[in-house]
Amino acid sequence: MVLATPNPILRGEKVEANIELPTIDLLGERSEVSRQIVKACEEFGFFKVVNHGVPHDIISKMEEESLSFFSKPEAQKQLAGPAKPFGYGCKTIGFNGDMGEVEYILLNTHPLSIAHHSKTISSNNPTKFSFTVSWYIEAVKGLACEILDLMADGLRVSDTKLFSRLIKDSDSDSLFRLNHYPNNDYCSKDRDTSSPLPPYDHSRVGFGEHSDPQILTLLRSNDVGGLQISLDDNVWVPVAPDPTAFCVNVGDVLQAMTNGRFVSVRHRAIVTNSHKSRLSMAYFAAPALNALISVPKEVVTAEKPRLYRPFTWAEYKRTTYSLRLGDTRLNLFRIC
Numbered sequence: 001m002v003l004a005t006p007n008p009i010l011r012g013e014k015v016e017a018n019i020e021l022p023t024i025d026l027l028g029e030r031s032e033v034s035r036q037i038v039k040a041c042e043e044f045g046f047f048k049v050v051n052h053g054v055p056h057d058i059i060s061k062m063e064e065e066s067l068s069f070f071s072k073p074e075a076q077k078q079l080a081g082p083a084k085p086f087g088y089g090c091k092t093i094g095f096n097g098d099m100g101e102v103e104y105i106l107l108n109t110h111p112l113s114i115a116h117h118s119k120t121i122s123s124n125n126p127t128k129f130s131f132t133v134s135w136y137i138e139a140v141k142g143l144a145c146e147i148l149d150l151m152a153d154g155l156r157v158s159d160t161k162l163f164s165r166l167i168k169d170s171d172s173d174s175l176f177r178l179n180h181y182p183n184n185d186y187c188s189k190d191r192d193t194s195s196p197l198p199p200y201d202h203s204r205v206g207f208g209e210h211s212d213p214q215i216l217t218l219l220r221s222n223d224v225g226g227l228q229i230s231l232d233d234n235v236w237v238p239v240a241p242d243p244t245a246f247c248v249n250v251g252d253v254l255q256a257m258t259n260g261r262f263v264s265v266r267h268r269a270i271v272t273n274s275h276k277s278r279l280s281m282a283y284f285a286a287p288a289l290n291a292l293i294s295v296p297k298e299v300v301t302a303e304k305p306r307l308y309r310p311f312t313w314a315e316y317k318r319t320t321y322s323l324r325l326g327d328t329r330l331n332l333f334r335i336c
């Protein structure tokens with residue numbers, strides 16, 4: 001990890017330019033891989049996986065379908081919206097007034113839900129869209145399960161399938177999100193183009209800072225940057241884009257299930273001044289609504305007593321949706 005002198009940015013924020021996320025090679029020796037994953041989740045809450053086994057073909061087909069949708073005229077895209085709860089959304093995020101410079105498709109990963117929404121997202125070939133999404137989701141779900149099992153191993157949890165079982169449940173409430181952030185050509189319409197832009201303009205937030213509520217997030221982005229993670233208050237670390245890798249992060253539920261050993265870190269997406277738009281595809285692995293979030297005995301000790309009260313995913317989700325994007329929620333479930 002290389003630490004650089006922080007650059008002062010707007011509103012007292014700092015961006016640490018040269019911190020690199022831990023990179024985990026899934027072809028490595030199993031016990032070493034699980035040790036590295038645990039370390040990354042404790043220190044960063046984020047890591048990159050390479051040699052992940054998700055076929056390139058699946059990723060590029062999903063990217064193609066996404067770009068073909070986002071390149072449609074706005075009026076046509078609106079037919080697949082609003083994303084309340086699922087479908088196409090533009091600029092508005094959630095239900096409580098959050099906004100960002102982003103357009104997106106949000107889907108529940110249940111096959112019937114995908115098939116239903118594909119009819120409006122891709123009216124000319126819904127079967128193809130639905131097939132591509134289902135194919136992509138099956139592949140990333142497999143990767144998520146593999147990573148969750150490695151985590152359980154690394155934490156010495158005897159029930160090694162404890163985490164992955166939650167997302168394998170056919171009633172799992174996992175989500176899939178396609179985010180499309182505007183490019184520089186889009187913003188140059190309203191600005192003085194005579195002076196060059198800095199690589200990032202922090203007044204242009206694509207997706208504001210937040211933590212992910214679920215268990216685990218697997219994000220694949222194209223070669224345009226914008227993702228930043230918050231390691232300390234007001235210090236933001238840009239994540240260099242790597243289309244060959246998946247960026248994995250711990251969600252709030254996994255922080256609770258590991259009794260705070262793993263951290264669900266706040267992150268955001270900034271609109272970069274690239275001529276190409278950023279496309280990211282996020283799989284949010286979640287339990288079923290009625291699942292009780294339990295803490296394995298191995299992570300509760302005399303020195304580290306239980307941090308959170310038991311709750312169901314439905315209860316946690318309800319709290320999440322009653323709050324704003326940037327609000328912290330897991331603290332509300334803490335045992336004082």
Ligand code: GA4
Pocket residue numbers: 093094095096098106175177210211212213214284320321323324325
């Ligand atoms: C953040 C992570 C996922 O994108 C998401 C988001 C959800 C939404 O866009 O509808 C939320 C946000 C996310 C957390 C707080 C609430 C809910 C918007 C919002 C203001 C799909 C999710 O699960 O939680």
